[in-house]
Amino acid sequence: MAIQERRERERAERHQLIIRIARELAEAEGWEAVTTRRLAERIEYSQPVLYSHFAGKDAIVAAVALEGFAELAADLRAATREEAGPVEAFRAVAGRYLAFAAANPALYDAMFTLATDLPFGRPDSPAALKEGFAALAGPVAEVAGAEDPEPFTEVVWAALHGLATLGRSGRLRPDHAEYRLELLVERMLGKEAAPERR
Amino acid sequence: MAIQERRERERAERHQLIIRIARELAEAEGWEAVTTRRLAERIEYSQPVLYSHFAGKDAIVAAVALEGFAELAADLRAATREEAGPVEAFRAVAGRYLAFAAANPALYDAMFTLATDLPFGRPDSPAALKEGFAALAGPVAEVAGAEDPEPFTEVVWAALHGLATLGRSGRLRPDHAEYRLELLVERMLGKEAAPERR
DNA sequence: TCGACTGTCTAGCGCTGCTAGGATCGATGT
DNA sequence: ACATCGATCCTAGCAGCGCTAGACAGTCGA
Numbered sequence: 181m182a183i184q185e186r187r188e189r190e191r192a193e194r195h196q197l198i199i200r201i202a203r204e205l206a207e208a209e210g211w212e213a214v215t216t217r218r219l220a221e222r223i224e225y226s227q228p229v230l231y232s233h234f235a236g237k238d239a240i241v242a243a244v245a246l247e248g249f250a251e252l253a254a255d256l257r258a259a260t261r262e263e264a265g266p267v268e269a270f271r272a273v274a275g276r277y278l279a280f281a282a283a284n285p286a287l288y289d290a291m292f293t294l295a296t297d298l299p300f301g302r303p304d305s306p307a308a309l310k311e312g313f314a315a316l317a318g319p320v321a322e323v324a325g326a327e328d329p330e331p332f333t334e335v336v337w338a339a340l341h342g343l344a345t346l347g348r349s350g351r352l353r354p355d356h357a358e359y360r361l362e363l364l365v366e367r368m369l370g371k372e373a374a375p376e377r378r
Numbered sequence: 379m380a381i382q383e384r385r386e387r388e389r390a391e392r393h394q395l396i397i398r399i400a401r402e403l404a405e406a407e408g409w410e411a412v413t414t415r416r417l418a419e420r421i422e423y424s425q426p427v428l429y430s431h432f433a434g435k436d437a438i439v440a441a442v443a444l445e446g447f448a449e450l451a452a453d454l455r456a457a458t459r460e461e462a463g464p465v466e467a468f469r470a471v472a473g474r475y476l477a478f479a480a481a482n483p484a485l486y487d488a489m490f491t492l493a494t495d496l497p498f499g500r501p502d503s504p505a506a507l508k509e510g511f512a513a514l515a516g517p518v519a520e521v522a523g524a525e526d527p528e529p530f531t532e533v534v535w536a537a538l539h540g541l542a543t544l545g546r547s548g549r550l551r552p553d554h555a556e557y558r559l560e561l562l563v564e565r566m567l568g569k570e571a572a573p574e575r576r
Numbered sequence: 577t578c579g580a581c582t583g584t585c586t587a588g589c590g591c592t593g594c595t596a597g598g599a600t601c602g603a604t605g606t
Numbered sequence: 607a608c609a610t611c612g613a614t615c616c617t618a619g620c621a622g623c624g625c626t627a628g629a630c631a632g633t634c635g636a
Contacts, residue, residue: 187613215591215592215593216592216593216594217591217592217593225615225616226615226616226617227593227594227616228594228595228596228615228616228617229614229615229616230594231593231594231595232614232615236593237592237593237594292543292544292547293491296547296548300547300548300549301549301551327561328557330551330554331554331557331558331561332561334541334544334550334551334554334558335537335541335558335561335562335565337540337544338537338540338541338544338545339533339536339537339540339562340540341540341543341544342535342536342537342538342539342540342541342543343532343533343536345490345539345540345543346490346532346535346536346539347536349490349494349498350494350498351498351499352536353499353528353532356528356529356532359526359529360529360532360533360536363525363529363530363533364533364537367533367565367566367568368565370565370569371568385582385583413622413623413624414623414624414625415622415623415624423584423585424584424585424586425585425624425625425626426584426585426586426625426626427583427584427585428625429624429625429626430583430584434624434625435624435625
């Protein structure tokens with residue numbers, strides 16, 4: 181019995197190893213450098229082993245993406261806890277979201293550009309996915325005011341996502357990032373006044 | 379002499395043909411179906427001919443993207459012309475942007491997801507790129523109010539881009555699209571009031 | 577009419593994701 | 607203790623990818 185348990189444990193470890201190496205490789209050299217051969221070499225097994233753990237390369241990317249959602253959720257929740265009022269929490273969550281995207285570009289790509297067919301917002305969605313969305317949606321909905329909270333959250337999320345992706349492909353002026361965030365937050369809070377220039 | 383002119387004309391036509399077929403193929407079956415072999419077969423020439431027109435596959439995608447920017451610019455300008463005041467023009471441009479992205483998903487992908495290294499916002503940017511950005515930035519800056527117009531434009535653009543991309547990968551509820559647009563427009567105009575529910 | 581040149585094609589390189597089939601190793605029943 | 611069986615893993619290879627070298631034909635100017 182114990183032998184079989186050890187096997188399953190080793191197998192689970194290898195499963196996580198694949199995900200970790202894929203992520204490291206992607207973050208270091210970009211996703212186009214993550215090939216099944218290179219991945220196999222790094223985990224010190226042959227290619228077919230990958231296919232005994234995942235249905236294909238897409239499934240590996242999806243697994244990395246899922247890990248990303250879990251981390252994002254934890255990150256956003258930590259940001260929320262540190263703040264007092266709903267407005268501060270909203271501001272903190274928005275900032276943390278952009279910081280997360282900037283700090284983990286390859287991971288963010290996996291989550292939003294590569295793994296497009298993760299089941300989103302459906303009952304059978306993986307827990308990490310639901311939590312990720314909830315960690316963002318909670319604080320955002322708090323400041324929706326008279327607005328219907330769901331579309332309000334979607335719009336805020338879309339704006340953050342746009343800032344993250346356009347910013348990274350060099351289509352927004354690199355400085356002014358903080359100013360853009362301020363501007364978005366203030367407008368979404370319904371304040372017309374221009375934020376402080378910096 | 380006339381013969382050489384004919385040759386150059388035919389060559390230019392073939393150049394456009396490659397771009398057109400690549401776009402059609404992408405729009406019909408997605409960019410992953412656009413391979414050099416398939417493309418060569420459709421234009422009824424062999425593969426190497428493609429490389430006498432473009433440096434590589436990326437250059438073909440970039441050419442399609444550039445065409446997209448030109449069309450988007452024309453589209454947005456048409457939307458602007460039809461409207462009277464700056465607020466209406468802003469609303470129209472925002473709506474038309476999302477409609478364009480929804481109507482030409484593969485083209486939009488080429489413009490913003492695949493051709494990431496197009497020289498954006500630089501002096502040596504292609505004309506179509508500058509025009510595309512200007513057609514959006516003009517009407518948007520009109521309603522920036524007390525805001526610094528450039529970051530304001532960038533935020534609006536990012537929000538629209540986010541709505542376009544998240545919407546297409548099924549991460550926003552399919553209905554409510556118009557409501558989200560309304561909400562974004564109103565907030566960006568500095569109005570706190572909730573838009574009409576529909 | 578003949579050589580040079582331009583334009584095009586065939587064939588092939590190294591890479592990709594993925595898989596069939598065989599070898600190897602350890603657990604199990606007698 | 608040994609033979610058998612089953613799981614596990616690897617070698618080798620497939621089709622397709624982007625891209626290119628070299629052969630070939632057809633056209634031009636001398």
